Amino acid sequence: MAVLLLLAWLALGSAPAASLLLSRIGAATGLEIRARGGASLQLGALPGIVARDLEVREPGAAVALLQARRVVVTAPWRTVRGLGDRLDLTRIELDAPRVDLPALRAWLARRPPGVGRMPVVGRGLRADDGHIEGGDWRIESLRLSVPRLAPDAALRARASGRYVDAALHAPFSLAATLQRPESGRGFGLAGVVAPDAGSWRLPAWVALSGALHWEPTLQLLPARLGASGRLATATVDESFTLGAHGPLRAHDGAWTLLPAHLVLRGDGMVPRLHARGHAALGARLLLRLDGRLARWPDAWPALPPPLDDPGVPLALGLDYRGARDLSSPLALRAAREGVRFHGRLDVPALLAWNARRDSPLPHSPLPPLQGRLEAEAVEVSGARLRGVVIEFGDAP
Numbered sequence: 224m225a226v227l228l229l230l231a232w233l234a235l236g237s238a239p240a241a242s243l244l245l246s247r248i249g250a251a252t253g254l255e256i257r258a259r260g261g262a263s264l265q266l267g268a269l270p271g272i273v274a275r276d277l278e279v280r281e282p283g284a285a286v287a288l289l290q291a292r293r294v295v296v297t298a299p300w301r302t303v304r305g306l307g308d309r310l311d312l313t314r315i316e317l318d319a320p321r322v323d324l325p326a327l328r329a330w331l332a333r334r335p336p337g338v339g340r341m342p343v344v345g346r347g348l349r350a351d352d353g354h355i356e357g358g359d360w361r362i363e364s365l366r367l368s369v370p371r372l373a374p375d376a377a378l379r380a381r382a383s384g385r386y387v388d389a390a391l392h393a394p395f396s397l398a399a400t401l402q403r404p405e406s407g408r409g410f411g412l413a414g415v416v417a418p419d420a421g422s423w424r425l426p427a428w429v430a431l432s433g434a435l436h437w438e439p440t441l442q443l444l445p446a447r448l449g450a451s452g453r454l455a456t457a458t459v460d461e462s463f464t465l466g467a468h469g470p471l472r473a474h475d476g477a478w479t480l481l482p483a484h485l486v487l488r489g490d491g492m493v494p495r496l497h498a499r500g501h502a503a504l505g506a507r508l509l510l511r512l513d514g515r516l517a518r519w520p521d522a523w524p525a526l527p528p529p530l531d532d533p534g535v536p537l538a539l540g541l542d543y544r545g546a547r548d549l550s551s552p553l554a555l556r557a558a559r560e561g562v563r564f565h566g567r568l569d570v571p572a573l574l575a576w577n578a579r580r581d582s583p584l585p586h587s588p589l590p591p592l593q594g595r596l597e598a599e600a601v602e603v604s605g606a607r608l609r610g611v612v613i614e615f616g617d618a619p
Contacts, residue, residue, distance in 0.1 A: 271297030288326040292319035314346040344372035360388040390548035391420040410435040420548035427452025446471035463489035477505025510543040566594020
């Protein structure tokens with residue numbers, strides 16, 4: 224049968240045979256696969272197919288889930304002779320692939336569970352100048368390299384590119400390992416990520432590990448995240464170290480860490496904080512943390528008395544629901560024996576105010592802070608006042 228198939232290829236010619244092969248692959252997957260720039264077969268020691276201007280979509284769909292300027296797939300002759308009984312490939316190469324993630328998710332959601340088997344790709348996969356469209360975010364200039372793909376072997380990959388959304392962009396260069404692809408055990412990722420929101424930058428070395436689960440949704444249970452880098456603004460360049468632990472889950476285009484355990488250490492503007500709570504990153508960023516500051520950083524705006532004793536630990540709570548670049552107001556709670564503060568803080572305004580503190584130009588001596596301070600007792604010029612309430616706000 225393999226000989227007859229080969230003779231049919233030769234009789235039809237390379238291009239018609241390649242188009243027929245793409246149609247058969249499409250029928251098996253329930254997808255429309257077209258090579259608008261033409262497709263051809265290559266024979267020899269490594270037979271394969273070359274497709275140009277490839278488009279892959281669900282029948283009738285307006286948006287292609289995959290497009291590529293050029294795709295090359297090669298396979299050993301035993302795969303051709305086996306007529307698909309065992310899908311062993313030699314190598315996959317993609318030039319300028321473009322993946323529409325919502326369309327891909329929609330197709331995968333309609334696939335019956337357990338359908339398909341991970342192919343063996345002996346010499347791996349390479350993609351250059353890739354693009355992933357995620358709706359309100361995208362990944363540009365993606366380069367991906369996987370030396371070998373096999374369901375029973377460790378998976379190793381390297382990826383670089385740039386994440387972009389309306390609020391920030393983040394170049395990255397990462398290496399990932401999955402020791403047991405079928406079970407998800409032994410996942411690890413490490414490399415450099417450099418988020419940039421314009422008013423601040425956060426270049427860091429990050430490491431993420433855990434057990435990867437695919438059902439009922441993508442999960443890392445538990446996730447262990449470590450990061451070390453620098454917080455840089457127009458006037459600040461401070462080092463930091465961050466550790467986080469908790470179950471990381473993907474759901475409806477968002478990531479959640481609930482419950483989250485965080486430890487933050489740093490210099491200058493970066494506090495020493497131990498906190499618990501939850502975090503979510505999707506179209507918006509959500510943070511709710513309650514923890515303890517070892518001491519109020521000297522570089523921060525001074526707290527009003529009697530909260531201003533720098534040597535006494537401070538209970539601190541943060542609530543944020545807004546843009547991913549931290550440009551939305553942040554709710555702040557602070558407490559010490561007999562004293563409570565509840566307020567709102569504008570992070571970009573605070574950074575701008577901090578940049579002007581040492582300027583000879585006229586500026587407000589007070590930080591951009593709104594809130595309410597309640598104290599059981601306050602000492603003022605030798606007098607003891609009880610039941611003190613102080614309101615902070617913008618001048619009318």
